Amino acid sequence: MATVSFTIDGKNVMAEEGTSLLEAAKSAGIEIPHLCYMEGLATGACRLCVVEVEGQKNLAASCVFPVANKLVVKTATERVIRARKNVIELLLSDHPLDCMTCEKSGACGLEKYAYELGVTGSRFAGERHHYPLDDTNPFFFRDYNKCILCGRCVLACNDVQFVEAINFAHRGFGCKIAAPYDRSLKDSTCIFCGQCVASCPTGALVEKSRCAAGREWDLQKVTTTCSYCGVGCTLELSVKDGRIVKVTTPADAVVNKGRLCVKGRFGWDYVHSPERLTAPLIRVGEKGEGKFREATWDEALDLVARKFSEIKSESGSDSLACLSSAKCTNEENYLVQKFVRAVLGTNNVDHCARL
Ligand code: SF4
Ligand code: SF4
Ligand code: SF4
Numbered sequence: 141m142a143t144v145s146f147t148i149d150g151k152n153v154m155a156e157e158g159t160s161l162l163e164a165a166k167s168a169g170i171e172i173p174h175l176c177y178m179e180g181l182a183t184g185a186c187r188l189c190v191v192e193v194e195g196q197k198n199l200a201a202s203c204v205f206p207v208a209n210k211l212v213v214k215t216a217t218e219r220v221i222r223a224r225k226n227v228i229e230l231l232l233s234d235h236p237l238d239c240m241t242c243e244k245s246g247a248c249g250l251e252k253y254a255y256e257l258g259v260t261g262s263r264f265a266g267e268r269h270h271y272p273l274d275d276t277n278p279f280f281f282r283d284y285n286k287c288i289l290c291g292r293c294v295l296a297c298n299d300v301q302f303v304e305a306i307n308f309a310h311r312g313f314g315c316k317i318a319a320p321y322d323r324s325l326k327d328s329t330c331i332f333c334g335q336c337v338a339s340c341p342t343g344a345l346v347e348k349s350r351c352a353a354g355r356e357w358d359l360q361k362v363t364t365t366c367s368y369c370g371v372g373c374t375l376e377l378s379v380k381d382g383r384i385v386k387v388t389t390p391a392d393a394v395v396n397k398g399r400l401c402v403k404g405r406f407g408w409d410y411v412h413s414p415e416r417l418t419a420p421l422i423r424v425g426e427k428g429e430g431k432f433r434e435a436t437w438d439e440a441l442d443l444v445a446r447k448f449s450e451i452k453s454e455s456g457s458d459s460l461a462c463l464s465s466a467k468c469t470n471e472e473n474y475l476v477q478k479f480v481r482a483v484l485g486t487n488n489v490d491h492c493a494r495l
Pocket of ligand 3: 372
């Protein structure tokens with residue numbers, strides 16, 4: 141692809157043809173404010189990313205304006221700042237100003253840009269929405285009153301996860317994001333991956349687990365790997381006082397590139413289950429039919445090794461078999477087959493993902 145050369149805020153920038161001004165500016169270290177733009181996906185809906193392009197009468201939405209040779213772009217002129225303040229004020233004209241109790245405070249795009257632009261309220265008085273909180277699914281709340289109709293959740297559902305469970309419904313002031321026929325997500329094709337929640341820049345979509353569980357800046361971030369399946373997605377746990385509050389994933393995660401499924405994002409409550417096994421158990425009593433008792437790892441592994449040896453010497457290696465799991469890493473699965481072939485002496489080894 142051809143490379144073009146132009147200037148942004150006086151800085152010479154080179155970018156591939158077809159790149160948007162917003163993306164080219166970002167790679168040159170110039171951050172242009174945006175609410176509806178997501179990595180590689182743009183609709184030009186929010187108009188917060190407007191910039192001045194020399195020779196253009198109107199301000200240009202930089203997320204959908206392609207780069208071209210010899211463009212002269214200014215991202216922070218008085219006119220641009222005035223337009224951005226207007227956008228924020230218009231959004232706030234129908235948005236609750238309850239940042240002090242909002243679960244998204246500290247991670248909200250609207251709050252961030254209102255702060256950066258010094259917008260404390262709105263000059264625009266008019267009709268406001270008073271929707272009830274949508275509590276109809278097990279994993280997240282939808283607060284329509286905080287929705288700015290940026291469309292990021294729609295892009296996330298349709299163009300990232302390819303589920304197409306939600307879209308814009310109704311028109312004008314009644315426009316909202318909804319599943320077909322405005323039904324509950326539970327009655328739609330939604331797979332509860334939570335990609336929409338992760339993409340929402342405001343408090344309109346919030347994980348139920350994180351409600352009243354701590355302010356965003358108090359959450360400790362712990363990077364780990366999902367243990368549910370062999371894909372091995374990167375997880376970022378938000379932890380408060382030793383307990384998981386929510387699970388997200390970095391946009392640049394190598395394996396999953398910012399995506400998770402319902403298990404990885406919402407299926408982690410077992411971590412804090414009081415019924416979780418934390419030590420090996422050995423069944424005691426005649427022929428092992430009695431109760432379990434707790435054992436040390438050394439004792440449990442010695443017992444298993446002894447039993448394997450007994451079976452092998454009494455009935456031969458092929459009386460043993462091993463079934464491995466997609467929840468193990470490739471390295472662990474390699475070790476399992478090595479152990480079965482080299483130590484137990486049989487080729488009776490299989491893997492659940494092959495079935
Ligand atoms: S949870 Fe996933 S499938 Fe359901 S609406 Fe959100 S993005 Fe779409
Ligand atoms: S729910 Fe969030 S992501 Fe979806 S349109 Fe509203 S503000 Fe944007
Ligand atoms: S998040 Fe889903 S796909 Fe990713 S490793 Fe976990 S279970 Fe597998």
